[in-house]
Amino acid sequence: AFEDETIIVVLGASGDLAKKKTFPALFNLFKLNLLPKQTHIIGYARTKMDQPTFHEKISGHLKGLDTDEGKQAKEGFLKICKYISGQYDEDESFQKLNKEMEETASGKGDKPPSRLFYMALPPNVFTVVATGLKKNCYNDKGQNRIVIEKPFGKDLESSREMIGALKGLWKEEETFRIDHYLGKEMVKNLLIMRFGNPLIDAGLNNKLVDNVQITFKEPFGTEGRGGYFDEFGIIRDIQQNHLSQVLSLLAMDRPKSFSAEDIRDQKVKVLKAVPAIKEEDVLIGQYTASGDKPGYKDDDTVPKDSNCPTYAALTLWVNNDRWKNVPFILKGGKALDEAKVEIRVQFKDTEGGIFQDIPRNELVIRIQPNEAVYLKMNAKKPGLEMNTLPADLDLTYKERFSEVRIPEAYEALILDALNGDHSNFVRDDELDVSWAIFTPILHAIDAGKIKNEPYPYGSRGPPSVHKFVERYGYKRSNQS
Ligand code: BG6
Numbered sequence: 001a002f003e004d005e006t007i008i009v010v011l012g013a014s015g016d017l018a019k020k021k022t023f024p025a026l027f028n029l030f031k032l033n034l035l036p037k038q039t040h041i042i043g044y045a046r047t048k049m050d051q052p053t054f055h056e057k058i059s060g061h062l063k064g065l066d067t068d069e070g071k072q073a074k075e076g077f078l079k080i081c082k083y084i085s086g087q088y089d090e091d092e093s094f095q096k097l098n099k100e101m102e103e104t105a106s107g108k109g110d111k112p113p114s115r116l117f118y119m120a121l122p123p124n125v126f127t128v129v130a131t132g133l134k135k136n137c138y139n140d141k142g143q144n145r146i147v148i149e150k151p152f153g154k155d156l157e158s159s160r161e162m163i164g165a166l167k168g169l170w171k172e173e174e175t176f177r178i179d180h181y182l183g184k185e186m187v188k189n190l191l192i193m194r195f196g197n198p199l200i201d202a203g204l205n206n207k208l209v210d211n212v213q214i215t216f217k218e219p220f221g222t223e224g225r226g227g228y229f230d231e232f233g234i235i236r237d238i239q240q241n242h243l244s245q246v247l248s249l250l251a252m253d254r255p256k257s258f259s260a261e262d263i264r265d266q267k268v269k270v271l272k273a274v275p276a277i278k279e280e281d282v283l284i285g286q287y288t289a290s291g292d293k294p295g296y297k298d299d300d301t302v303p304k305d306s307n308c309p310t311y312a313a314l315t316l317w318v319n320n321d322r323w324k325n326v327p328f329i330l331k332g333g334k335a336l337d338e339a340k341v342e343i344r345v346q347f348k349d350t351e352g353g354i355f356q357d358i359p360r361n362e363l364v365i366r367i368q369p370n371e372a373v374y375l376k377m378n379a380k381k382p383g384l385e386m387n388t389l390p391a392d393l394d395l396t397y398k399e400r401f402s403e404v405r406i407p408e409a410y411e412a413l414i415l416d417a418l419n420g421d422h423s424n425f426v427r428d429d430e431l432d433v434s435w436a437i438f439t440p441i442l443h444a445i446d447a448g449k450i451k452n453e454p455y456p457y458g459s460r461g462p463p464s465v466h467k468f469v470e471r472y473g474y475k476r477s478n479q480s
Pocket of ligand 1: 180341
C-alpha cells in the first residue's frame with residue numbers, strides 16, 4: 001500500500017494544530033523520503049486564501065530550512081501542497097473537494113489513489129465533517145482513511161455518542177484516533193523496555209513496587225486557549241487520554257503478539273481493572289498570577305468564577321493480581337516550574353533491616369525533554385569503608401544515541417496511518433473504559449463539589465501536593 005498514489009487532505013488547514021504539528025510532520029516525512037512516492041496534500045478550511053498565502057502560512061513552522069538542502073526540500077514540499085477553501089457543513093463544498101481530488105490524481109496507477117482525511121478540527125464540527133466526507137468524498141473503488149484527534153467527547157456519555165455517530169459512517173479499520181502521546185519515542189519504548197527485558201518486567205508488580213507516579217508538567221499557562229480549556233480542564237486535556245495511555249502501557253500484561261489488536265486487548269483489560277476515581281484520591285489546583293505572569297482567571301475568555309482545574313493529582317488503583325494496592329498517581333499541570341513528562345516507579349524499601357535510611361530503587365522513564373531511562377540504585381561508596389552511595393544506571397538518549405534523530409510523535413503517527421497500522425491509535429473500547437474511570441470525578445468537579453487549591457504561576461503546583469504523594473507512600477530521597 002505504501003507505494004500507492006496517495007492524497008492527504010488536511011481539514012482545518014489554517015488552524016493551529018495543522019500549522020504547528022501536521023504540516024511540519026508531513027514536511028519531515030517528505031524530507032526523509034518516507035511519504036508514498038506519489039503524494040498530494042490538499043489543505044482545506046473555511047478561510048479564503050490564495051496558494052502563496054497558504055504556502056507562507058504552512059512554511060512558518062517548518063524546521064531545518066537554514067541549509068540549502070532544507071530550502072530545496074521546502075520548495076519540493078510546497079509543490080505537492082495546495083489549498084482550497086470550503087464550508088464544513090455543505091455538500092457543495094465537499095463536492096468541490098472531491099473534484100479537486102479527482103483532478104489531482106495522476107490517473108496513471110491501476111487503481112485510484114488512497115485517500116487520507118486528517119481532521120485537524122475543533123470538536124463541534126467532527127461529526128458534520130465526517131458525514132460530509134463520507135457522503136461526498138469517499139471513493140468506493142479505493143482506500144479511504146480518516147484521522148481524528150481529541151477531544152473525543154467530554155465524558156462517557158458524550159464520547160459514546162460521538163464515537164457512535166462516527167462509527168455509523170467510518171469503519172473501525174478506516175478510523176485512526178490520535179493520542180499523540182502514543183507516537184512519542186519513549187512511550188513506544190515501553191513495550192520493548194518491559195517485554196524485551198525479563199529483569200525489568202519481573203520487577204513491575206505489587207511485590208516490589210511501592211508506588212508509581214506519571215507526571216506531566218508544562219511551564220506555560222492556557223494563554224490564548226482559555227476558551228477551549230475552561231470547557232475541558234486539565235483532567236480531560238491530559239490525564240484521561242495521555243497519562244492513562246501511559247499507565248495502560250506500563251501496567252498491562254504481556255500481549256500475545258505485537259499486533260495492534262493484541263496490544264489493545266491488553267490495554268483495555270488493564271483499564272477495566274481500574275475502578276472510577278474516588279473524591280478522596282483527588283487534588284486539584286488552579287494557577288494564580290505571579291510576577292508578570294497572569295493568573296488563569298486573568299484570561300478574558302475565562303469566567304471570573306471558574307472552578308476549572310489547571311492542575312490535578314489523581315490516584316488510580318489497578319485491582320488485579322499484579323498491581324493490587326499499588327497507587328498510580330497521575331499528576332498534570334500547566335503554568336508550573338518546568339517542562340517535564342516522566343514515569344517514576346518507586347520500589348519498596350530493602351528488607352531485613354540491615355540498612356537504615358537507604359534510598360529506594362526507582363525506575364525513571366523520562367518521556368521529555370531529554371529522553372532517558374535510569375535506575376536509581378545503591379552502590380558501595382568507593383573506598384576502604386563499607387558505606388553506601390546512591391547512584392544511577394543511566395541511559396540518557398542524547399548521550400547513548402547522539403547520532404539518531406528522535407522523531408516527532410506526529411511523524412510516527414502519520415506514517416502508521418498511511419501504513420494502516422493501528423497499534424498506536426486509540427480503539428473505541430479503550431475510550432470507553434478510560435472515560436468510565438474519569439467521568440464521576442469530572443462530574444463532581446464540574447458541579448463545584450471539589451475545590452481548587454491555588455498555586456502561583458511558575459511554582460511546583462498546589463503546595464499540598466507533596467503531602468498528597470507522601471500519603472500514597474512516596475518517599476523523597478535527598479537525591480531525586
Ligand atoms: C495536548 C494538550 O493534547 O498536549 C495541550 O491539549 C498540551 O494542552 C499538549 O500542551 C502537550 O503535548 P506535548 O507533546 O507538548 O507534551
